[in-house]
Amino acid sequence: MAKNRTAPEEYSRPLRRLLVWIAVLFLLAIFFVWRIDSPRVERFRAALIDAVVPNFDWAMRPVTAVAGMVDDFQSYTRIYEQNQELKRELQQMKAWKEAALQLEQKNARLLDLNKVRLDPKFTYVTGVVMADSGSPFRQSVLLNVGARDGIRDGWATMDGIGLVGRISGVGERTSRVILVTDSNSRIPVTIQPSGQKALLSGDNSPLPPLEFIENTDEVRPGDRVVTSGDGAVFPAGLLVGQVALGTDKRLRVVLAADYQRLEFLRVLRSHDLDPITDPGSLLVPPATAPLPDTSAGAAAAAAGAPPTATEGGDVGAAGAGAAEGATPGAVDG
Numbered sequence: 001m002a003k004n005r006t007a008p009e010e011y012s013r014p015l016r017r018l019l020v021w022i023a024v025l026f027l028l029a030i031f032f033v034w035r036i037d038s039p040r041v042e043r044f045r046a047a048l049i050d051a052v053v054p055n056f057d058w059a060m061r062p063v064t065a066v067a068g069m070v071d072d073f074q075s076y077t078r079i080y081e082q083n084q085e086l087k088r089e090l091q092q093m094k095a096w097k098e099a100a101l102q103l104e105q106k107n108a109r110l111l112d113l114n115k116v117r118l119d120p121k122f123t124y125v126t127g128v129v130m131a132d133s134g135s136p137f138r139q140s141v142l143l144n145v146g147a148r149d150g151i152r153d154g155w156a157t158m159d160g161i162g163l164v165g166r167i168s169g170v171g172e173r174t175s176r177v178i179l180v181t182d183s184n185s186r187i188p189v190t191i192q193p194s195g196q197k198a199l200l201s202g203d204n205s206p207l208p209p210l211e212f213i214e215n216t217d218e219v220r221p222g223d224r225v226v227t228s229g230d231g232a233v234f235p236a237g238l239l240v241g242q243v244a245l246g247t248d249k250r251l252r253v254v255l256a257a258d259y260q261r262l263e264f265l266r267v268l269r270s271h272d273l274d275p276i277t278d279p280g281s282l283l284v285p286p287a288t289a290p291l292p293d294t295s296a297g298a299a300a301a302a303a304g305a306p307p308t309a310t311e312g313g314d315v316g317a318a319g320a321g322a323a324e325g326a327t328p329g330a331v332d333g
Contacts, residue, residue, distance in 0.1 A: 106263065123269045125149050129262045130174070139182035139204060140165070141262055146173045150269070154233065157265045162239045162256025163187075163227065164265055177265065180240070180255060181208055188230040189240055189253075194218040197228055200240065200253060207244065207252040221245050225253050235268065 033041060033048075127143035145151050147170050155167045157177050165185065169176040178185055185202035191213070198213040213219060223243040229236030241255040 102261075106261075124266045125151065125269070126264055126266050127175075128264060132262070139179040139185075139202065140168070141177050141179065141265070143175050143177060143265060143267070144173065145267065146171045146175050148172055151175045151267055156227075156234045156238060156268045158238065158268065159257045159262060159265055161258070162241060163234070164257045164259075164262065166234070167267065175267075179259070180257075181206065181259070187234060187240070188228045189225050190228040190236075191219050191243060192224040192226060194223065197230070200225070206259065207246055207254060209246070210243070210251045210253060213251065216251065219243060219251060221251075238268075 033044065125145055127145035127149075130142045130144050132141045143151075143157075151167060151170050153167055153170055157164045157166065163180060165177045165179040165182070167175050168178040180187060180200065180202055181204060182202045183204050185200075185208075187200040189198055189200045189210070190196070191198060191210075194215075196214045196218055198210045200208055201211050202208045210219075210225075221243050225240040225243060227234040227236055227238040227240060239256050241253040241257075244252050244254045246252040
């Protein structure tokens with residue numbers, strides 16, 4: 001079969017070759033034009049750029065858009081990395097902030113414990129909290145001061161701001177503090193500004209209730225609660241907290257002491273209690289009437305017994321006097 005000379009391949013192959021040679025010549029011409037250093041060629045290049053580049057602005061738009069997208073993606077990557085780094089730094093700053101707040105509170109307590117005095121007559125011993133009871137039925141802590149530091153039972157303890165409890169049990173080097181929230185704690189208090197007396201009773205909860213209030217109508221939430229000094233258990237005027245209304249509709253006290261961070265406690269030498277060595281002496285009434293005569297003569301006279309020899313002279317004289325008084329009476333009779 002004869003080959004068809006009019007096939008498309010016979011025309012396209014020479015055309016492709018021609019276009020390739022034209023393109024090569026065009027690129028060579030551009031190369032030489034751009035490489036030739038001549039004022040005339042420079043003017044030609046400038047005129048060519050002015051004539052061609054503005055007309056091909058539509059062709060450069062996709063390239064410009066792609067380049068912008070690449071720049072935006074790189075910028076987004078840098079922003080994401082910076083954001084992650086800032087998050088890590090923020091977490092570190094939060095940890096440092098919490099540490100700074102704790103140190104600030106600790107420093108404030110130490111400064112308060114070391115410099116602030118509630119009353120010029122009060123002295124105190126500062127102890128470190130070693131351990132707590134860890135029991136929901138007993139609220140107490142252990143201090144590293146004891147009898148060798150002069151600690152005695154019944155002394156009040158504070159954290160520098162508010163009342164914490166009282167000493168109950170003293171060892172040679174340690175002492176135990178029963179907290180205000182303990183169920184065995186009973187503290188007479190005064191509610192200010194009304195001046196109402198009440199009893200703060202611990203119930204193992206963070207908000208101990210107020211009991212036996214004289215007039216509840218004069219007590220408002222937010223009132224200040226201080227120790228009353230009744231019974232000489234605590235000194236008067238120690239801050240306890242503020243009155244609050246509990247969920248059970250009972251008046252309770254928001255304690256001023258920070259029970260979540262009991263690290264240092266101040267033990268107040270507020271009073272000296274005389275120890276009771278003879279309980280029976282408490283029952284003896286004071287001597288107001290003169291005691292009766294317990295001499296031997298009085299006892300003998302009351303019993304009708306004869307007088308003893310040692311008392312014969314006095315008794316004989318008394319008998320003679322009685323006889324002299326009786327004789328005239330008989331004569332007159």
